[in-house]
Amino acid sequence: MPLFKPYKIIETPNVLLHLKLSSFNKALQIFAFRLMPIFVIEMLLWLYFLIDKKMPLQIYAGLFLLFGIAMFILTKKIISGVVFRKDEIEISSYRILSSTSKTYLLNDISHIHMEVYNRGRGSGVFYRLVLKSGKKIRVLNLPIFFNFDKARYRNVNQKLTEITGLKIEGDLGQLEIS
Numbered sequence: 001m002p003l004f005k006p007y008k009i010i011e012t013p014n015v016l017l018h019l020k021l022s023s024f025n026k027a028l029q030i031f032a033f034r035l036m037p038i039f040v041i042e043m044l045l046w047l048y049f050l051i052d053k054k055m056p057l058q059i060y061a062g063l064f065l066l067f068g069i070a071m072f073i074l075t076k077k078i079i080s081g082v083v084f085r086k087d088e089i090e091i092s093s094y095r096i097l098s099s100t101s102k103t104y105l106l107n108d109i110s111h112i113h114m115e116v117y118n119r120g121r122g123s124g125v126f127y128r129l130v131l132k133s134g135k136k137i138r139v140l141n142l143p144i145f146f147n148f149d150k151a152r153y154r155n156v157n158q159k160l161t162e163i164t165g166l167k168i169e170g171d172l173g174q175l176e177i178s
Contacts, residue, residue: 003155004142007082017163019140020081020092029078034096037074041067082139084163089129091139106164108132112139114157114170125153127160127168 002008007019021029044067051059074096081092090103108131115126123144128136142156157168 003152003159004140006143007140010081015086015163017084017159018081019083021079026080033073033076033078037070040070041074044070077138079138079141084160086163086165089139089164091137104129104131104137106166109166111167111169112160112164114153114168116170125156125170130169 006025010018083090127140
């Protein structure tokens, strides 16, 4: 199994690691983070105009809350590729109608922070760049449902440190893999 799944490795010489979402995973992300929120917004608008105008305020508050959540998900940035180099890290992402590529010099990065989440099938390890200014930037999401184990995450950490020379902070101790 590839080390960085759901990303596929495009190039991997000793000075470069180029990761890109596979076409299936990109389509899955578009469905989950673009099409589903649009569907929810359409359903909420349809409900708003069809329900009785004398409904309790809680119903309207619930509809507004769902609308806000769908809009938040819809505007979320999706990372489609990452290039790790000896001197910089380039993150390619897309939003609703645009795609961007942002480059961070390693001189501006303090370290890479690894966060472990245990929330059922939403579990996984999330990597963020921590800039010297304190700002955190999401760079990788390696979900648990690809049957990762702690050794594989350690290999990911080793590879990232080998390419960038940055220290990876975080603990895999709280990761529960069944």
